[in-house]
Amino acid sequence: MREVAAHAGVSVGTVSHVVNRSQKVSEDTIAKVSRSIDALGFVRNAAARQLRSGRSSSLGLVVLDTANPFFASVAHGAREACDEAGLSLLIGDSGTEEARESKYLDLFAEQRVNGLLVTPSGADLSKLEGIASRGTPVMLVDREAGGYSLSSVTVDNAAGGRMALDHLIAGGCAKPAFVGGPFTLPQVSDRARGARERAAESDLDMAVFETGELTILAGRSIGERIVSLPEEARPDAVFCANDLLAVGFMQAVIMFSALRIPEDLALIGYDDIDYAFSAIVPLTSIRQPADLLGRTAVESLLAENASGEQIHRDEKFTPELVVRQSTRAV
Amino acid sequence: MREVAAHAGVSVGTVSHVVNRSQKVSEDTIAKVSRSIDALGFVRNAAARQLRSGRSSSLGLVVLDTANPFFASVAHGAREACDEAGLSLLIGDSGTEEARESKYLDLFAEQRVNGLLVTPSGADLSKLEGIASRGTPVMLVDREAGGYSLSSVTVDNAAGGRMALDHLIAGGCAKPAFVGGPFTLPQVSDRARGARERAAESDLDMAVFETGELTILAGRSIGERIVSLPEEARPDAVFCANDLLAVGFMQAVIMFSALRIPEDLALIGYDDIDYAFSAIVPLTSIRQPADLLGRTAVESLLAENASGEQIHRDEKFTPELVVRQSTRAV
DNA sequence: TTGTAAGCGTTATCAT
DNA sequence: ATGATAACGCTTACAA
Numbered sequence: 001m002r003e004v005a006a007h008a009g010v011s012v013g014t015v016s017h018v019v020n021r022s023q024k025v026s027e028d029t030i031a032k033v034s035r036s037i038d039a040l041g042f043v044r045n046a047a048a049r050q051l052r053s054g055r056s057s058s059l060g061l062v063v064l065d066t067a068n069p070f071f072a073s074v075a076h077g078a079r080e081a082c083d084e085a086g087l088s089l090l091i092g093d094s095g096t097e098e099a100r101e102s103k104y105l106d107l108f109a110e111q112r113v114n115g116l117l118v119t120p121s122g123a124d125l126s127k128l129e130g131i132a133s134r135g136t137p138v139m140l141v142d143r144e145a146g147g148y149s150l151s152s153v154t155v156d157n158a159a160g161g162r163m164a165l166d167h168l169i170a171g172g173c174a175k176p177a178f179v180g181g182p183f184t185l186p187q188v189s190d191r192a193r194g195a196r197e198r199a200a201e202s203d204l205d206m207a208v209f210e211t212g213e214l215t216i217l218a219g220r221s222i223g224e225r226i227v228s229l230p231e232e233a234r235p236d237a238v239f240c241a242n243d244l245l246a247v248g249f250m251q252a253v254i255m256f257s258a259l260r261i262p263e264d265l266a267l268i269g270y271d272d273i274d275y276a277f278s279a280i281v282p283l284t285s286i287r288q289p290a291d292l293l294g295r296t297a298v299e300s301l302l303a304e305n306a307s308g309e310q311i312h313r314d315e316k317f318t319p320e321l322v323v324r325q326s327t328r329a330v
Numbered sequence: 331m332r333e334v335a336a337h338a339g340v341s342v343g344t345v346s347h348v349v350n351r352s353q354k355v356s357e358d359t360i361a362k363v364s365r366s367i368d369a370l371g372f373v374r375n376a377a378a379r380q381l382r383s384g385r386s387s388s389l390g391l392v393v394l395d396t397a398n399p400f401f402a403s404v405a406h407g408a409r410e411a412c413d414e415a416g417l418s419l420l421i422g423d424s425g426t427e428e429a430r431e432s433k434y435l436d437l438f439a440e441q442r443v444n445g446l447l448v449t450p451s452g453a454d455l456s457k458l459e460g461i462a463s464r465g466t467p468v469m470l471v472d473r474e475a476g477g478y479s480l481s482s483v484t485v486d487n488a489a490g491g492r493m494a495l496d497h498l499i500a501g502g503c504a505k506p507a508f509v510g511g512p513f514t515l516p517q518v519s520d521r522a523r524g525a526r527e528r529a530a531e532s533d534l535d536m537a538v539f540e541t542g543e544l545t546i547l548a549g550r551s552i553g554e555r556i557v558s559l560p561e562e563a564r565p566d567a568v569f570c571a572n573d574l575l576a577v578g579f580m581q582a583v584i585m586f587s588a589l590r591i592p593e594d595l596a597l598i599g600y601d602d603i604d605y606a607f608s609a610i611v612p613l614t615s616i617r618q619p620a621d622l623l624g625r626t627a628v629e630s631l632l633a634e635n636a637s638g639e640q641i642h643r644d645e646k647f648t649p650e651l652v653v654r655q656s657t658r659a660v
Numbered sequence: 661t662t663g664t665a666a667g668c669g670t671t672a673t674c675a676t
Numbered sequence: 677a678t679g680a681t682a683a684c685g686c687t688t689a690c691a692a
Contacts, residue, residue: 001685011663016687023688026661041464046440047380048685051668056377067406072397079423088437091421093409107418110376134371216604247608274546275605278577280612331669341679346671353672356677378669381684 001042008036019044050112059298060108061117062092062101063141064185068214068244069273070290071119074141077294078117085302087114096185096213098122105131115301117141117294123184125150139301142293143186144314151304151312153297157187160286160319161194164239164268167284169202171327173237173266179222179249180241181210188214188241191270195239207235214241219248227257227265236265237327243269243276246283250326254280267326282324289317331372338366349374380442389628390438391447392422392431393471394515398544398574399603400620401449404471407624408447415632417444426515426543428452435461445631447471447624453514455480469631472623473516474644481634481642483627487517490616490649491524494569494598497614497651499532501658503567503596509552509579510571511540518544518571521600525569537565544571549578557587557595566595567657573599573606576613580656584610597656612654619647 001019005012010029017023018033025033036042050056061078063071075091082089090113092104098121105127108116115137118128125140125148132138132150140152168176178195180188192208199206209226211218219240226234226249240246246269250261259265261281269276272287296315304313331349335342340359347353348363355363366372380386391408393401405421412419420443422434428451435457438446445467448458455470455478462468462480470482498506508525510518522538529536539556541548549570556564556579570576576599580591589595591611599606602617626645634643 012686013664013688014662017662020687024661029661041460043436043439045381045442045685047377047386047442048668049440049687051375051377051381051670052685052687054668054687067399067402069397072402076397106373109373110379112375112377130371216608247605251608275577275608278546278581278605278609280608280610282610342670343672343680344678347678350671354677359677375669378684379671381668381686382670382672384671384684 001044004033004036004040004042007040008033056112056114057086058088058090058111058113059115059117059301060090060092060104060111060113061141061294062094062104062108063119064094064096064121065214066091066093068242069275070242070271070288073290074119074294074297077291077296078298079294081295081298081302085298094119094121096121096182102127109136115139115305117297117301119143121185137301137305139297139304141297145312149312151300151314153293153300153315153317155288155293155317155319157190157319158194158197160270160288161191161196161239162198163194163319163321164191164270164286165195165198165206167321167323167327168237168239168266168268169198169204171237171262171266174204175207175235176204176237176239177207177209177226177235178239178241179209179211179219179226179245180214181212181218183210191239191241211241211245214244216244216248216251219245219250220252221248223249223252224256227253227259234265238265238267240267240269243271243273243283243285245269246285246326247275247279250280250283262325262327269326272322276322277324279326281326284324284327285322287320287322293317331374334363334366334370334372337370338363386442386444387416388418388420388441388443389445389447389631390420390422390434390441390443391471391624392424392434392438393449394424394426394451395544396421396423398572399605400572400601400618403620404449404624404627407621407626408628409624411625411628411632415628424449424451426451426512432457439466445469445635447627447631449473451515467631467635469627469634471627475642479642481630481644483623483630483645483647485618485623485647485649487520487649488524488527490600490618491521491526491569492528493524493649493651494521494600494616495525495528495536497653497657498567498569498596498598499528499534501567501592501596504534505537505564505566506534507537507539507556507565507568508571509539509541509549509556509568509575510544511542511548513540521569521571541571541575544574546574546578546581549575549580550582551578553579553582554586557583557589564595568595568597570597570599573601573603573613573615575599576615576656577605577609580610580613592655592657599656602652606652607654609656611656614654614657615652617650617652623647 094101272285276283424431602615
């Protein structure tokens with residue numbers, strides 16, 4: 001910048017003002033300085049800029065798995081909202097590991113982000129609470145605050161679980177099962193709880209098969225296990241904690257058994273990702289407004305930030321049943 | 331940091347040394363300073379750090395579409411390689427728009443990233459060449475340098491196109507068609523070119539249907555158009571420029587026609603995303619090593635950076651045919 | 661409308 | 677092993 005100033009024959013302060021339009025500068029000077037900037041290929045230094053101004057104009061987002069289309073959509077919605085607000089979004093992928101989550105939190109803290117959007121991996125949110133209390137706004141995404149003093153944007157998982165079982169039972173299912181994990185994730189345990197409650201209302205037991213993660217691969221391997229069970233032990237309807245599991249489950253059914261979906265085994269997923277529609281047997285699912293979740297998280301964070309309030313809010317969306325072939329006509 | 335120094339009764343230089351392990355400090359002092367850091371909740375300021383040291387320890391990646399599983403995998407591979415090298419990765423999504431790409435490039439330039447990985451949206455790479463010539467290493471990802479003086483990591487698209495048609499023709503197809511776009515993307519036009527060449531070798535014409543983008547939605551709408559063509563004008567095999575298009579195309583075939591895949595219409599995609607396997611009719615595809623592409627891009631960039639060389643290299647992977655039901659037995 | 665100059669919070673070079 | 681101190685490149689009062 002000093003070089004630009006020298007080249008244009010003005011002071012650094014003036015250069016700064018033309019770069020930032022922060023003060024009235026004469027047309028002539030603007031032209032002169034602009035020419036020097038181009039000639040020298042000057043690019044302003046974000047580090048110096050941020051250090052001096054104290055502002056960072058960025059938000060941090062930490063999700064469980066960027067390869068999961070649900071979180072890809074959340075990130076997409078958040079990015080759009082950030083773009084509109086002139087902020088840049090830093091994205092971290094915790095892989096459902098607290099250590100990696102913590103690493104990104106530290107990284108973002110060092111960057112002095114204006115706010116943090118987090119889907120926590122573990123149960124202990126005290127680190128986040130600490131960050132929030134030290135002045136960085138924190139918004140939980142797809143996770144309720146529980147006893148912690150934090151704001152959140154969520155979708156009602158228990159309601160979703162109830163919807164899924166309601167639909168399965170209405171279709172005539174007698175031996176429902178739940179597939180998902182880890183149960184330390186409230187997203188998983190709440191869906192299971194809602195489902196179990198609804199099953200109990202119809203005097204049905206719901207078997208539970210726990211997986212280590214929410215991926216296609218995990219779905220496929222638990223599917224292999226379930227289709228090889230003797231008929232009397234096999235469920236007649238399976239509710240998967242997300243669509244990736246359901247897609248993998250379906251692969252296993254088709255590869256390793258002669259069971260028909262939905263006649264022998266009904267299948268319902270969760271999230272309604274784009275591919276649910278295109279599955280071998282189009283997949284019934286519980287749709288979540290993922291994009292909106294990300295967008296709302298950013299907007300709420302910004303609103304809270306602007307108002308300077310310390311009041312924590314919980315925004316909760318309701319999911320929606322999307323019926324397709326994988327559960328039709330049992 | 332000054333506060334920490336005062337609290338611990340040492341100088342700021344010493345605090346810096348314990349934070350960075352950059353010089354020998356006595357055990358006692360380390361303990362004392364660490365206690366003060368915890369007590370005051372000190373977090374080092376990345377901006378000041380970078381400003382003073384001149385180092386940024388981050389890489390920038392700009393891809394065409396983060397919602398596309400292919401690029402999600404590329405980003406995943408790149409992130410892993412960055413993690414291993416102790417770098418953080420900034421990701422930008424250009425949405426195949428040059429203006430957005432340019433915006434991210436400027437943003438990353440201001441951040442003084444140590445290197446840039448880019449899948450360009452347009453044909454003019456002079457901006458990237460300029461950046462590279464000004465000292466920031468640039469690596470093209472999934473795009474060749476053409477006449478520009480830039481390094482690249484790619485997968486052979488023309489070979490992939492040839493493979494696709496070879497397979498279709500071996501299956502007895504007589505009226506092949508290509509679906510994809512925009513053709514300004516070399517990934518698309520090279521696949522089409524390879525396919526057309528192979529078709530010509532068998533004295534076959536290949537119809538071309540251009541789409542505006544490479545999404546499920548675009549595939550569905552072009553699919554609607556194609557299945558409603560009179561039989562004599564309708565292709566008997568369709569090669570889609572990527573799997574998203576193919577998935578959407580398949581949706582249209584099933585919703586809006588009675589045509590069977592592959593008996594009436596064979597379908598082949600490109601990328602072999604996870605969902606190809608689970609499509610209504612499992613999708614034949616040309617597999618690209620997406621993860622490896624991202625990883626290699628980072629590693630090559632770092633290697634080039636370390637060696638301080640200006641020699642540009644082109645690494646080219648070869649794709650692989652994965653046969654599934656959508657083309658089997660015509 | 662433009663110039664001057666004091667920091668922002670670190671790191672790194674010298675002394676001590 | 678520790679301390680003092682000069683930058684790093686910019687923003688922003690304030691002065692001219």
